Amino acid sequence: LAKTTQPISMDSYEGQEVNITCSHNNIATNDYITWYQQFPSQGPRFIIQGYKTKVTNEVASLFIPADRKSSTLSLPRVSLSDTAVYYCLVGLSGNTGKLIFGQGTTLQVKP
Amino acid sequence: NAGVTQTPKFRVLKTGQSMTLLCAQDMNHEYMYWYRQDPGMGLRLIHYSVGEGTTAKGEVPDGYNVSRLKKQNFLLGLESAAPSQTSVYFCASSYTLSNYGYTFGSGTRLTVV
Numbered sequence: 001l002a003k004t005t006q007p008i009s010m011d012s013y014e015g016q017e018v019n020i021t022c023s024h025n026n027i028a029t030n031d032y033i034t035w036y037q038q039f040p041s042q043g044p045r046f047i048i049q050g051y052k053t054k055v056t057n058e059v060a061s062l063f064i065p066a067d068r069k070s071s072t073l074s075l076p077r078v079s080l081s082d083t084a085v086y087y088c089l090v091g092l093s094g095n096t097g098k099l100i101f102g103q104g105t106t107l108q109v110k111p
Numbered sequence: 112n113a114g115v116t117q118t119p120k121f122r123v124l125k126t127g128q129s130m131t132l133l134c135a136q137d138m139n140h141e142y143m144y145w146y147r148q149d150p151g152m153g154l155r156l157i158h159y160s161v162g163e164g165t166t167a168k169g170e171v172p173d174g175y176n177v178s179r180l181k182k183q184n185f186l187l188g189l190e191s192a193a194p195s196q197t198s199v200y201f202c203a204s205s206y207t208l209s210n211y212g213y214t215f216g217s218g219t220r221l222t223v224v
Contacts, residue, residue, distance in 0.1 A: 036213075043115075043201045043215025044154070087153070099144075099203075099213060100170075101154040 004088045009106040018075045020105050022088030025069050031091035033064060033071045038085045038104070047086075048073070075107075083109045113137050117202050117216035124192040124223045132187040132219050134202030140214070142205045143185040144169070145177060147198040148218075154201065160185055192223045 005023040012018045024033070032051050036044040048055055050062040050071070061074040075082055087104040115136045124130055134143065141162050146154040156169030158177040166177045174196060176188045185204075189196060202216040 041218065043203065043218055044213075045215065046213060099154075100156065101146075103151065103153045 004090055004102050006086075006088050006102065006105045008103060009108070011108050011110060012078055013110050014079055015077050018078050018082070018107060018109075020073045020075075020086055020088075020107070021070055022073070022090075023070045024088070024090045027068050027090050033062065033068075034089045035060070035062065035073050036087045036089065036101075038087065040084075044087060044101075078107075078109045080109050080111060083107060115202055115204055115214050115216040117200075117219050119219060120217070121220050122222070124189075124221065126193060126223060128192050129188070129190050130192065130221075131189075132200055132202075132221075134185045134187070134204075134216060136183055136185075136202075136204040136214070138204065138206065138214065139182070140204035140206045141182075143179065144203045144205075144213075145175070145185065145187045146201045146203065147171065148201060149198050157187065157200075192221075194223045197221060197223045 032049055034049040035047045037047045038044040048057055048060050048062045050064050052064050052068060055062045063072045085104040085106050087101050089099055118133045144159040145157040147157055148154045155171045157175050158166055158169050158172055160166050160179040163179055163182040166179055178186045185202060198221060200219045200221060203213050205213045
């Protein structure tokens with residue numbers, strides 16, 4: 001299981017673009033990169049997943065360089081409601097599909 | 112379309128008491144999981160199930176038991192609660208082994224005094 005490293009916390013202001021980078025040097029060939037978001041007092045929810053290059057949906061973009069040893073979650077024009085913990089996950093533990101979470105990045109958006 | 116429902120949402124137990132947390136999903140998901148979340152620790156996997164009638168240990172299984180008698184329900188039991196089990200418990204389910212398809216419940220906040 002590829003270990004991930006991401007910043008513990010980040011601050012931003014409303015309207016700014018936020019980029020959260022995750023390092024995963026030991027990513028395996030068939031591993032996907034997935035990001036989850038967790039609001040206070042709620043369970044995590046899926047944001048985006050990618051394998052290589054760029055993926056975009058209505059919530060965020062995910063940038064993955066060619067070597068796949070890192071990835072960047074990009075949140076355009078954040079608002080106060082984007083204040084949350086963001087988790088980067090790579091691969092699965094064994095073949096059971098169980099997610100293993102790290103500490104995540106706490107994003108604080110200020111007015 | 113309820114998704115994943117956890118009951119109760121809050122509970123206070125005395126040390127040594129027992130209780131069962133219920134997780135129910137209506138998405139016909141094969142896989143179900145119990146996590147606990149403590150401040151600064153992220154989510155840690157307690158037990159999981161890959162199908163009806165199956166259970167397996169996760170990262171932190173000690174002090175907990177689980178049962179999956181029906182596909183839609185996954186029960187987490189504390190036989191003799193300890194203060195160290197004070198935490199927020201999350202249940203999740205998924206249809207496939209892919210790491211994107213997880214649906215989490217809203218959590219149960221348990222305090223053991």
